[in-house]
Amino acid sequence: MISIAIPKGSLEAQTLQLFKQADLEIKVTSREYNPRIDDPRIDRVKILRPQEIPEYVATGYFDMGITGKDWIMERGADVLELADLSYSKMAEKNGTVRIVLAVQADSEIKAPEDIKPDSRISTEYPNITKAFFAELGIPVQIFFSYGATEAKDMMDAIVELTETGETLRKNNWRIIHTILESSTKLIANKDSWRDPAKRRAMEEIMTLLCGVTEARGKVLLSMNVAEHDLKNVVSALPALKKPTISRLYDSDTSTSRYYAVETVVNKKEVNILIPRLKSLGAEDIIEIEITKIVR
Secondary structure, eight states: OEEEEEEOSTTHHHHHHHHHHTTOOEEOOTTOSSOEEOOTTEEEEEEEOTTTHHHHHHTTSOSEEEEEHHHHHHHTOOOEEEEEOOOOTTOOBTTBEEEEEEEETTOOOOSGGGOOTTEEEEESOHHHHHHHHHHHTOOEEEEEOSSOGGGOTTSSEEEEEESSSHHHHHTTEEEEEEEEEEOEEEEEOHHHHHSHHHHHHHHHHHHHHHHHHHHTTEEEEEEEEEGGGHHHHHHTOOOSSOOEEEEOTTGGGSSSOEEEEEEEEEGGGHHHHHHHHHHTTEEEEEEEEOSOOOO
16 A cells, blocks of 8 residues: 655645546545545555655655655655646646746846846745756855745845746746746655555556546547548547547438547537537537546
8 A cells, every 4th residue: 555645735625636536535624634535555645735745755754745846856856757747726838837037127137147146036946046046157145935935025036936927027026037847746756666566556546647637628529420421520520549430320221321420629629619510510419528538
């Protein structure tokens, strides 16, 4: 049996929802530090700050964990990255957020190389920041931020996590460089991964979780199509690979052979796609929600 650490805070609700959709529901009550999960593969679940999870997984206190790429790098944790879950609350596209270097909006600084030696930098990522400026060869003073870094307008610059940059702009900061792109990672302890039994359990858990994230934003379209319209309908269908096509039972007795066509499409496309498919001859179109896609 394996142990799993899941993140507290902004990622907590989405992580619990992800596990529930993967049929791995974690039961949590208020003031409870030991959530319960009814699965024979999982012995223990803990909810911890995402900043702590990389180190706890690396040292073997947990076999698996969910945290951000930013915290893996900030902590220098030697863990195995199993999958990119891409479901961060802040993620705008491709499941990624950014760690950026920003200066005051009226500053003359245009690029990181313009930062003056001994400038004051506020950040929640002192190690990432130190490594970045060391590579530039610019000595700076790093002040650890306990949150609300954008409020530290007494600093010469800040290094902060952002999605769109809107909060930084509202607080008079201007982004001059992206230091790192980060996303939510499923990670594992390397020794645990080398254990055949634990690895099998972790692979099965990973399959279920990734199946849910893969299915998000996608639906299954099912329709009936007459043989003479089949080519036009299929040519209009986007698909993960190719649509599934099968002849309908006893359709040869009708005026035309009919085929059942199924394919997976992006949910955001169906409002345009369904009317088009109907105009091309598709009939009995059904849209079905997908909970998992396991490749």
